[in-house]
Amino acid sequence: xxxxxxxxxxxxxxxxxxxxxxxxxxxxxxxxxxxxxxxxxxxxxxxxxxxxxxxxxxxxxxxxxxxxxxxxxxxxxxxxxxxxxxxxxxxxxxxxxxxxxxxxxxxxxxxxxxxxxxxxxxxxxxxxxxxxxxxxxxxxxxxxxxxxxxxxxxxxxxxxxxxxxxxxxxxxxxxxxxxxxxxxxxxxxxxxxxxxxxxxxxxxxxxxxxxxxxxxxxxxxxxxxxxxxxxxxxxxxxxxxxxxxxxxxxxxxxxxxxxxxxxxxx
Amino acid sequence: xxxxxxxxxxxxxxxxxxxxxxxxxxxxxxxxxxxxxxxxxxxxxxxxxxxxxxxxxxxxxxxxxxxxxxxxxxxxxxxxxxxxxxxxxxxxxxxxxxxxxxxxxxxxxxxxxxxxxxxxxxxxxxxxxxxxxxxxxxxxxxxxxxxxxxxxxxxxxxxxxxxxxxxxxxxxxxxxxxxxxxxxxxxxxxxxxxxxxxxxxxxxxxxxxxxxxxxxxxxxxxxxxxxxxxxxxxxxxxxxxxxxxxxxxxxxxxxxxxxxxxxxxxxxxxxxxxxxxxxxxxxxxxxxxxxxxxxxxxxxxxxxxxxxxxxxxxxxxxxxxxxxxxxxxxxxxxxxxxxxxxxxx
Numbered sequence: 001x002x003x004x005x006x007x008x009x010x011x012x013x014x015x016x017x018x019x020x021x022x023x024x025x026x027x028x029x030x031x032x033x034x035x036x037x038x039x040x041x042x043x044x045x046x047x048x049x050x051x052x053x054x055x056x057x058x059x060x061x062x063x064x065x066x067x068x069x070x071x072x073x074x075x076x077x078x079x080x081x082x083x084x085x086x087x088x089x090x091x092x093x094x095x096x097x098x099x100x101x102x103x104x105x106x107x108x109x110x111x112x113x114x115x116x117x118x119x120x121x122x123x124x125x126x127x128x129x130x131x132x133x134x135x136x137x138x139x140x141x142x143x144x145x146x147x148x149x150x151x152x153x154x155x156x157x158x159x160x161x162x163x164x165x166x167x168x169x170x171x172x173x174x175x176x177x178x179x180x181x182x183x184x185x186x187x188x189x190x191x192x193x194x195x196x197x198x199x200x201x202x203x204x205x206x207x208x209x210x211x212x213x214x215x216x217x218x219x220x221x222x223x224x225x226x227x228x229x230x231x232x233x234x235x236x237x238x239x240x241x242x243x244x245x246x247x248x249x250x251x252x253x254x255x256x257x258x259x260x261x262x263x264x265x266x
Numbered sequence: 267x268x269x270x271x272x273x274x275x276x277x278x279x280x281x282x283x284x285x286x287x288x289x290x291x292x293x294x295x296x297x298x299x300x301x302x303x304x305x306x307x308x309x310x311x312x313x314x315x316x317x318x319x320x321x322x323x324x325x326x327x328x329x330x331x332x333x334x335x336x337x338x339x340x341x342x343x344x345x346x347x348x349x350x351x352x353x354x355x356x357x358x359x360x361x362x363x364x365x366x367x368x369x370x371x372x373x374x375x376x377x378x379x380x381x382x383x384x385x386x387x388x389x390x391x392x393x394x395x396x397x398x399x400x401x402x403x404x405x406x407x408x409x410x411x412x413x414x415x416x417x418x419x420x421x422x423x424x425x426x427x428x429x430x431x432x433x434x435x436x437x438x439x440x441x442x443x444x445x446x447x448x449x450x451x452x453x454x455x456x457x458x459x460x461x462x463x464x465x466x467x468x469x470x471x472x473x474x475x476x477x478x479x480x481x482x483x484x485x486x487x488x489x490x491x492x493x494x495x496x497x498x499x500x501x502x503x504x505x506x507x508x509x510x511x512x513x514x515x516x517x518x519x520x521x522x523x524x525x526x527x528x529x530x531x532x533x534x535x536x537x538x539x540x541x542x543x544x545x546x547x548x549x550x551x552x553x554x555x556x557x558x559x560x561x562x563x564x565x566x567x568x569x570x571x572x573x574x575x576x577x578x579x580x581x582x583x584x585x586x587x588x589x590x591x592x593x594x595x596x597x598x599x600x601x602x603x604x605x606x607x608x609x610x611x
Contacts, residue, residue, distance in 0.1 A: 073577040076569065080585045083592035091306075091599040098596070121566035129568070265576050 023203075024192070028185045031178045051241075052149045053156035054248040059141035061252050063134045065259040072126055074262035078255070079133050086136070097143050101135040147171045155234045165232045169221075176217055180210050267332070267418075267425050267457075268320075268360070269375055270536050271368030272562030273446045274428060275436050282428070283373020289381045290354065293347035298605045301348060306602030308487055310595035311512060312340045313352040315476065317359065317590040318519045320366070321572070321583070324468045325529035332465035332533055333526070334472035335379055337421070338387030338414035343480065343488040346388040352594075353380035359593050364586060365567030374428060378421045387417020407474055414473040415466050419458070422465070426450075426457035429535055436558070444558040446535065447542075456534045476515075483511035516591060523587040524580040 050058065062078060069075055086094060108128040115124050145153075151168045184206045225231075274282075301309070319336040326332060340349035354376050360366040367375045391413025398405040430450030433443035446453065480487050532538075537545055539559045544551050572586040573579055 071576050073574045073582075076574050076577075076589075077585060080589045080592070083589055083596070087310075087592040087595040087599075089599075091603045094596065094599055095603050098600070116566075124566070125568050262576065 024185060024189050028182060028189075031182045031185070034174060034178045035182070049244055050144075050248045051245050052145055052153035054245045055141055055144055056150070056153040056157070058248055058252060059137045061255055062137040065255060066130055066133045066137075069130075069259060069262065071262040071265060072129075073265070074259055075126065075129055075133060077258060077262075079129060082133060082136050082140075085140075093143070097139050098136070100139050101132050104135045105132040151234060155236050161232050161234055164234050168234075173214070173217070177210055177214065180213050181206060184209055267335070267375075267379060267422055267461075268357075268367035268533070268536060269371040269378075269425060269428070270538075271370045271565060272539075272556075272559040273368070273535060274371055274374055274432060275445050275558065276370065276563075278428065278432070278435075278445075279368075279370050279374050282377040286373050286377045286381055289350060290376075293350040296345075296347040297351055300345075303602050303605065306598050306605075307595060308344065309348055309352050309601075310598030311487070311516065312344055312349065313356045313359075313594035313598065314516055314591035315519075316340060316353055317356040317594060318516065318523065318587055319472055320356070320360065321523045321526045321587055321590075322468075322472075323526040323529035323533075324464055325531065326460050326464050330460065330534045331529045331531050332460050332468070334465070334469040335383060335418060335421075336469070336472055336476065337379065337383035338391060338410070338417040338469075339473040339476050341384035341388035341417075342391055342410060342413070342477065346384045349384035349388070350380045352598075353384060355594055355597055356590070359590050361565070361567075363568045363589065363593070364572050365565065365570040366572070368563075369565040370563045378425045378428075382424050383417045383421035386420040387413045390416045407477070410477060411470045411474055414469050418466055418469040419461050422457040422461035423454060425535070426454035429453035429457070438557060442554055443556050445556055447552055447554075447556055453535070460534060479515055480512060483515075487512055520584060520587045520591060524583050527579060527583060 066075055066078055086098060089097065105128050108131045109124075112124050112127055148168070148171075150171075151164050154164050154167065188202055188206070297309070316336045319334045321333070323331040323333050335353070337349060337353055340352055343349075344352070357367055357372065357375050357379060361369050361372050361375070391409050394409035394412045395401055395406060398409055400406060427450065429446040429448060430453035432446040433449050436444040438444060448456070532541070539555055542559065543553060543555045569582070569586055572583050574582040574585070577585075
């Protein structure tokens with residue numbers, strides 16, 4: 001019976017090196033966030049029950065007037081209206097709607113903080129409050145509509161078909177490409193079990209693979225459009241005009257009147 | 267009773283803030299442990315209630331004004347810890363957004379209004395209730411009236427002592443005060459006169475009226491056993507859920523807030539740096555502006571004194587009230603989400 005070789009009797013110390021895997025983790029998280037946003041199911045109730053064109057018009061008018069207003073009283077009035085509506089939302093919906101505007105508000109406060117040193121107190125407040133009001137209006141809009149509903153709303157405002165088609169296709173391909181990338185990242189993660197110092201170098205390969213599959217997807221898209229006789233012509237949104245939508249239109253008129261009133265006061 | 271910035275020294279402000287920290291910690295711990303998450307909106311409503319109560323200024327002969335707080339009311343309805351948190355949020359919104367009460371003096375204001383007032387008012391209410399031997403009916407109302415009166419007066423006395431200690435502790439070589447210039451006797455007497463008479467009465471009226479309204483329309487708003495249990499132990503909660511009545515009450519209070527504008531003048535101890543030199547106390551004007559006030563910390567509130575430029579005063583007051591109510595409710599809804607714990611299976 002032969003003795004064990006010496007290398008087999010010695011004790012091996014295995015200490016796996018540090019590998020954060022940050023590249024894979026962060027990239028996958030970013031893609032998952034995009035997919036989650038794209039597949040987000042909209043909320044219902046209150047503002048969320050307006051038809052898409054009215055919702056879009058309300059949000060855009062609010063953003064436009066708040067941005068253009070030189071009178072703080074108008075901005076404050078719109079801010080109070082938005083706050084009052086937000087106070088009626090349940091906690092989860094409130095957090096979902098309010099998180100992006102609060103991040104934007106804090107960022108603008110930090111950017112403008114040095115203006116306090118020179119005594120520019122008006123600018124210090126008015127810009128963050130305007131940011132908060134406009135981003136809240138857009139956040140309410142984004143949380144209330146599926147992305148494909150935006151195309152309906154755009155058509156109601158008479159936007160050219162080509163523009164809507166590009167918008168529509170872009171949104172759809174964002175989802176498709178995100179899924180492709182996510183699958184590729186999963187494959188790379190499986191291959192990287194143990195240790196792989198070259199994860200980041202795979203970026204080019206992932207981009208190339210996604211591009212090749214995009215070519216196939218574009219061809220499939222064209223074939224599908226041909227089969228369905230779709231010639232990039234979108235139909236106008238034809239939902240019945242309800243009482244609630246009339247309230248939305250009245251609110252737009254009130255907002256417009258308030259804007260002109262406060263601007264004439266200054 | 268809102269102490270503005272620069273009436274107390276920085277060290278006094280920091281000391282009182284440090285003294286309030288354990289109270290906040292205990293309140294947060296107690297509320298997070300005992301308060302049902304789905305009832306956190308009630309805390310927001312309570313903060314809104316107090317916010318509105320403090321907007322109704324009541325005049326006092328001599329040109330000063332004051333207001334009710336509703337601290338004992340909130341403590342009786344929700345417990346003193348919940349009242350402490352609700353009042354602290356109301357004070358924070360007033361200081362940051364409307365410049366009512368100092369930002370540096372926020373800890374001091376919370377010590378007086380969010381700690382001393384609800385705790386002293388609540389425990390004296392319990393004491394009077396046990397002395398009168400009833401937890402319902404007229405005797406309960408008498409105990410609540412005495413508790414709220416005592417609560418606001420103890421808090422006012424604390425504020426007076428804080429004001430009065432400043433010239434003793436902080437003055438320059440010429441003997442001029444650096445911060446609040448009025449000595450202990452003057453400050454405590456001035457605070458006591460207003461609160462023992464008109465403001466104390468306003469607190470009692472506001473507390474009893476609100477308590478009666480809530481007991482009649484929305485008894486389920488109260489989570490404190492002091493209200494929900496009657497003498498024989500039977501629950502006083504209504505089977506009909508009329509929680510929304512309290513929102514109606516808040517809406518009516520919001521619409522009535524411009525009444526607070528009828529009272530002209532500044533509350534004692536809340537004068538601006540431009541007017542304190544002219545204020546007459548004991549028959550003679552002060553004659554100088556304390557150094558600490560001219561060179562002290564200045565916070566530029568979003569809507570100073572609830573008055574947005576370019577807007578009628580009454581409308582600005584109403585919009586400020588709506589903003590304060592909405593912010594209180596939003597803050598406590600978000601807090602409820604942060605404090606929500608997963609349920610065990």
